[in-house]
Amino acid sequence: MTKFAFIFPGQGSQFIGMGKELADAYPEAKAVFEEVDEALGQKLSELMWSGDEDTLKLTSNTQPALMTVSVAAMRALEAKGVAPAKAAFVAGHSLGEYSALAAAGSISLADAARILRIRGNAMQAAVPAGQGAMAALLGADPEQAQSLCAIGASEGGVCEIANDNAPGQIVISGSREAVELAASKVGEVGVKKAMMLPVSAPFHCSLMQPAADEMMKALGGIEIKAPTVPLVANVTAHITTDPVSIRQQLVEQVTGQVRWRESVEYMAAQGVELFVEAGAGKVLSVMNRRTVKAVEGLTLGLPDDVESVAERLG
Template sequence: MTTTFAFIFPGQGSQFIGMGKDLAEAYPAAREVFEIVDASLQQDLSRLIWEGTDDELKLTANTQPALMAVSLAAIRALQSEGVSLDQAAFVAGHSLGEYSALAASGAIELADAARILRIRGNAMQAAVPAGEGAMAALLGATPEQAVALCELGRAEGGICEIANDNAPGQIVISGSKAAVELAASKTGEVGIKKAMMLPVSAPFHCSMMQPAADEMMSALSDIEIKAPVVPLIANVTAAPTSDPAEIRGHLIEQVCGQVRWRESVEFMVSQGIELTVEAGAGKVLSVMNRRTAKEIEGLTLGTPEDIESVAKRLG
């Protein structure tokens, strides 16, 4: 019996030193991905990924192309085992993972994806001076409670917006430091258990990122986007699209827009998705998805052993 599945691609926070090295050693197709990314960035990024320091890898401008490279290496390794990407019903990625999804599905060339993510990482880092923005995770909050809390945070004129709706009870807010800290101090007023300030370098996915969105509009106008071989479930709409112009627009909106991951998973389930295959580093999304839909099975695609077992399952 055929399983209806989607390929999903992780975002920032999943990275670790050494990720993807065993894939590159085991699969020539995976090794080639790292070679193309290194050449397109004119940097030995693969060496940084495998032998560098956490601090280097954590720099947004390195993290973004690095995670995409590992995701694509996993996909190419799986393809070399005879699994075709168009066996999936959808692709979806969390934040920068959306670029990995588009590269995997043939909508963006691998070298272009690496270059655009380097630009995106630098632009997001530069959009807000250090120390002026903040993000906080709300534990046990509903979307309605998060909206109410953001209103309290904005009471003194700062920016406070929902950045990520990841899963039930797992919402992240983003904005100006004063407004997010004010919101975090008022969780009890709207019935939220707790807010945890996050150790991030910038307030991602909020309107303070507008300078980065403007830069991405310019950068994305220079690259070709084709229709993906299977529809992409976009972060900003939680709905499928295969239209290149629409995809380009969504990628620009995504810089300031909310990552609607919970709704994306709910949409997948509504379309009969029984299984997700998380391509790349770690299993953050697979664990998160179970909070949204207990019935959805999650497989990971990060090691040669994973490649073999997933190829057997999907073959």
């Protein structure tokens, strides 16, 4: 049988209407939305299905919303006979790591929703509006990105690699002046282009330390079990199953680099031939094809996807 992994998207994949068709088609998926609404004391499902896009884009809403769609898709697939434990690995991009852990039974759905609400608020509050920035470096390798970060930080600001997403797609993060300085110097290190990103805070850099401190307290208050499937963690690009390590890595992830390219390369090197992206959109599937051309990608976000993936993996 094909060796496969379930992967879970992060911020930027959200859209109004996501998950509605899953909830309508599968009672198991609908129950996920209801449980999250109850856990948060908010009709998050209504916002997701028919709300205002700008309100959904608020980090404190986006994070639990994307996790909810991902877990709903997984519950629908499980109802068709494909359990998460059939996978070789689970992995998620940034907040998607919580989706992966919820899908693999490491964190309860209600705890994942509440923790992501705290995480979203804490990340937003860590840096005053307008003081941070992020930029995508197109055509950059890690060494070039590191050189640009050094240039950006040369005048005293923070400039660090936030995401290594795929070959030629690296995101830097930090104080606005430092990131803008780095972005203006791409030609000096042979990088094709820098694109400032429309984000509300400089995620995955040391400026997020107040949010990491907040997450250490929040994560200390929930139960974390060993996942039924090994997690490939963002900060190590390697497997982890120990609850103590998972808790620590979730804290480190707030300020640390999302090592997605390395994570995909690691899973492919372990024999994974198929990645199933559970949740909204197909951002990870597109990035993965740039990383390992030989691997196949399937999406799991609509009822038709559930049927076809179940047929393939059942």
